[in-house]
Amino acid sequence: MSAQNLLVRSARRVSRRAIPCTNQTRGVASRQTRYQLNTGDTIPAIGFGTFQDPNAQEDAVSRALRAGLRLIDTARVYDVEKQVGKGLKASGIPRGDIFLGTKLWCNNYHPDDVEEALDNSLEDLGTPYVDLLLMHYPCTFARGDERFPRDHDGKMILGKTTFVDTWKAMEELLTTGKVKAIGVSNFSKGETQTLIENTSTASLDRTPLLQIPAVHQMEVHPYLQQRDFNEWLRSQGIHVIQFSPLGNMNDFYRSTGWSKQVSHMMRVIDQPLLKQLGKKYGKSAVQIALAWGVNHGRSVIPKSTIDWQIKENVEADFEMDLEDIEAIKTLDIKARFNDPSLDYQWRLYSDLEGIEGAVQGRTH
Numbered sequence: 001m002s003a004q005n006l007l008v009r010s011a012r013r014v015s016r017r018a019i020p021c022t023n024q025t026r027g028v029a030s031r032q033t034r035y036q037l038n039t040g041d042t043i044p045a046i047g048f049g050t051f052q053d054p055n056a057q058e059d060a061v062s063r064a065l066r067a068g069l070r071l072i073d074t075a076r077v078y079d080v081e082k083q084v085g086k087g088l089k090a091s092g093i094p095r096g097d098i099f100l101g102t103k104l105w106c107n108n109y110h111p112d113d114v115e116e117a118l119d120n121s122l123e124d125l126g127t128p129y130v131d132l133l134l135m136h137y138p139c140t141f142a143r144g145d146e147r148f149p150r151d152h153d154g155k156m157i158l159g160k161t162t163f164v165d166t167w168k169a170m171e172e173l174l175t176t177g178k179v180k181a182i183g184v185s186n187f188s189k190g191e192t193q194t195l196i197e198n199t200s201t202a203s204l205d206r207t208p209l210l211q212i213p214a215v216h217q218m219e220v221h222p223y224l225q226q227r228d229f230n231e232w233l234r235s236q237g238i239h240v241i242q243f244s245p246l247g248n249m250n251d252f253y254r255s256t257g258w259s260k261q262v263s264h265m266m267r268v269i270d271q272p273l274l275k276q277l278g279k280k281y282g283k284s285a286v287q288i289a290l291a292w293g294v295n296h297g298r299s300v301i302p303k304s305t306i307d308w309q310i311k312e313n314v315e316a317d318f319e320m321d322l323e324d325i326e327a328i329k330t331l332d333i334k335a336r337f338n339d340p341s342l343d344y345q346w347r348l349y350s351d352l353e354g355i356e357g358a359v360q361g362r363t364h
């Protein structure tokens with residue numbers, strides 16, 4: 001039985017053509033799925049993350065685009081926007097064909113700082129606009145140049161701005177043409193609800209600009225499926241981009257203290273079930289993990305600097321049978337790897353799954 005009709009309801013799927021990629025090496029044919037956002041624009045299902053490896057990012061972004069990826073995810077705090085911008089140009093792919101997203105960092109959340117912060121990102125990225133601007137976390141750090149402002153004891157100094165005020169400043173950006181869509185990342189359900197209740201459309205004295213966030217970028221993979229939250233976001237018309245779609249594949253989670261108790265467990269991609277399913281489709285366990293997200297109507301943004309991995313990820317957009325998607329439910333052990341709550345002095349994900357593993361870990 002096909003999963004297509006049952007599982008894809010959040011962002012409307014607008015193109016689900018089975019287009020065999022020219023670099024197809026094995027297995028079922030890859031598609032080039034795009035979803036429609038609540039802004040009317042479309043976003044690709046498979047994208048490319050740029051966190052870490054700054055020296056490799058220019059080349060990696062260029063290669064990823066040439067390999068067929070059209071969604072690039074970056075952030076001010078990754079310190080790679082210049083490299084990403086150069087990679088975009090080096091690829092030769094027209095800017096209009098690329099969906100580019102970046103994120104505002106927590107020390108720039110004061111409403112008077114938001115546009116300038118975006119301008120700095122645009123300058124480094126070498127582009128007049130981004131397709132998506134996300135608020136990276138709901139917590140605000142003290143205003144100023146210091147990205148991680150700390151007191152004498154090393155404790156993070158929080159700012160006074162609320163994420164609602166920051167959001168309103170982001171909404172204003174939609175009128176400038178510098179941003180096509182806005183969204184959030186790492187928000188709890190309650191924080192997302194607060195935002196929805198306070199958006200422009202919720203206040204009668206303002207011109208409606210956007211109904212609600214277009215996107216929530218959050219940690220989702222077979223070990224942290226967040227089924228209820230994903231369902232709720234879908235019901236609100238908020239498209240989900242899965243970060244760390246391969247789970248604890250990123251060494252960062254093993255080397256930092258954020259999730260020590262869970263990050264050392266068997267890697268998601270070593271799970272026998274994913275390998276077994278891979279055999280059925282002629283795909284790898286990595287591709288099954290990514291396709292699982294795509295078959296739920298979400299975008300995935302694996303990061304890689306290695307050519308064969310990038311190509312493998314490009315070919316992870318294929319239809320899976322519902323019974324196989326159902327089987328992957330058994331891997332949902334609610335293991336969250338990205339949880340800087342203690343360092344950021346803010347209980348993140350407070351009403352979501354997988355927050356027990358958080359431990360103190362200073363990472364910046």
Ligand SMILES: NC(=O)c1ccc[n+]([C@@H]2O[C@H](COP(=O)([O-])OP(=O)(O)OC[C@H]3O[C@@H](n4cnc5c(N)ncnc54)[C@H](OP(=O)(O)O)[C@@H]3O)[C@@H](O)[C@H]2O)c1
Pocket residue numbers: 048049050051052073074136185186217218242243244245246247249250251286301302303304305306308309310312313338
């Ligand atoms: N919003 C947020 O707060 C937030 C948080 C975390 C991440 N993100 C975004 O999400 C992106 C991805 O997250 P992530 O880097 O944490 O996790 P990930 O993409 O799930 O894992 C990255 C790791 O997987 C490896 N890998 C990628 N493709 C592979 C393949 N086909 N086969 C084998 N290994 C493969 C990479 O290796 P190599 O690098 O050696 O190639 C890298 O070590 C980030 O780059 C960033 O853009 C956002």
